[in-house]
Amino acid sequence: MRKEKHNSIDDFLNDKSFKNWVLNKETTDDYWDSWVQENPDQFDVFNKAQHIILGINFKNDTVPQQKIDAEWNKLESKLKVIQEKEKKTKYTTKKRIQQLSIAASVIVLLSIGALIYRQFSPIVHKTSYGEVLEFTLEDGTSITLNSNSKISYYRNEIRKIKLEGEAYFNVKKEKATNAKFWVNTNDLTVEVFGTQFNVNTHRNKTKVYLEEGNIKLALDNGSSKKMIPGNYIEYSSVNKKIIVDRNINSNEEPASWKDGKLIFDNYTLEKALNRISDTYGVSFSYKDKETRQKLITGVVPTTDLNICLNAIKKSTNVNIKKENSILVVSKN
Numbered sequence: 001m002r003k004e005k006h007n008s009i010d011d012f013l014n015d016k017s018f019k020n021w022v023l024n025k026e027t028t029d030d031y032w033d034s035w036v037q038e039n040p041d042q043f044d045v046f047n048k049a050q051h052i053i054l055g056i057n058f059k060n061d062t063v064p065q066q067k068i069d070a071e072w073n074k075l076e077s078k079l080k081v082i083q084e085k086e087k088k089t090k091y092t093t094k095k096r097i098q099q100l101s102i103a104a105s106v107i108v109l110l111s112i113g114a115l116i117y118r119q120f121s122p123i124v125h126k127t128s129y130g131e132v133l134e135f136t137l138e139d140g141t142s143i144t145l146n147s148n149s150k151i152s153y154y155r156n157e158i159r160k161i162k163l164e165g166e167a168y169f170n171v172k173k174e175k176a177t178n179a180k181f182w183v184n185t186n187d188l189t190v191e192v193f194g195t196q197f198n199v200n201t202h203r204n205k206t207k208v209y210l211e212e213g214n215i216k217l218a219l220d221n222g223s224s225k226k227m228i229p230g231n232y233i234e235y236s237s238v239n240k241k242i243i244v245d246r247n248i249n250s251n252e253e254p255a256s257w258k259d260g261k262l263i264f265d266n267y268t269l270e271k272a273l274n275r276i277s278d279t280y281g282v283s284f285s286y287k288d289k290e291t292r293q294k295l296i297t298g299v300v301p302t303t304d305l306n307i308c309l310n311a312i313k314k315s316t317n318v319n320i321k322k323e324n325s326i327l328v329v330s331k332n
Helices: 009-013 016-023 031-038 040-054 065-120 269-280 305-316
Strands: 123-126 133-136 142-145 150-154 157-164 166-170 181-184 188-192 196-200 206-212 215-219 224-227 231-236 241-247 261-268 283-286 295-301 318-323 326-331
Touching (some): 009 016, 009 040, 016 040, 031 040, 123 142, 166 181, 188 196, 188 206, 215 231, 224 231, 261 269, 269 283, 269 295, 269 305, 295 305
Parallel strands (some): 157 181, 283 326
Antiparallel strands (some): 123 150, 133 142, 142 166, 150 157, 166 196, 181 188, 188 215, 196 206, 206 231, 215 224, 231 241, 261 295, 318 326
């Protein structure tokens, strides 16, 4: 019996007899069967050596190229989908950022535009027929705006007023700066420092009555006119001249309208009714010239048109009747 020692895998692999026995190459040698029985403690080494010789440590399966290509195509498709999603997400994000940027720019522009508009657009106060409005400017000047009238000014130039219609001004004097105050009409400019006066632009002329203080009129014909309290002036830009220049007596008050009344001192009926027309927007016609020239003296309330007309009818003994949209005046 052979006495070779086999303590390691290499000992078995280098033994030709062992290899032949493992591979079962036409041998009847039963030595190794007996050896296993006699050396049970070496069975693990013996078994591993067999496996190495038989080549069963690894199984090398060959994958068909077609399957490899198919799997690769699947992988490429998945990668493409992922890339498209990422691209779309980036585009959407970029587009959203652009939209937000545009929106922010628009908001900024609108805000700037609103500030500019607020700064350079005029502030307007307007009344309808039969309405009287009282308000105070930021400099302390108080204004009473008669019916069918409008004033406008710019926020940075509150002491430069544009007037259409009639208004009474109580101008706050700027003691620190001695700043002037202007009222502009189509005919002239009223220049003041601090005073109380009435301006009326109805009937294609400007009528100015100075109650207190002093003012200067810059007429559109290039000349100027200083006024003292009690002065009443009517100027026409059509005629380019002053057509009335007189002092008002205590029985006549051009600014009495702000107290809800009109004071007539020997007015013709036509002139008195012109004041009513300017206040309420009504139109009058006359049956004859004599009725037109009737004189009226007295106080007429302006808080209500019907009350006003009734007072005039009693004072002048005339009849006023509405025909269609015209108020027709005739002898009683």
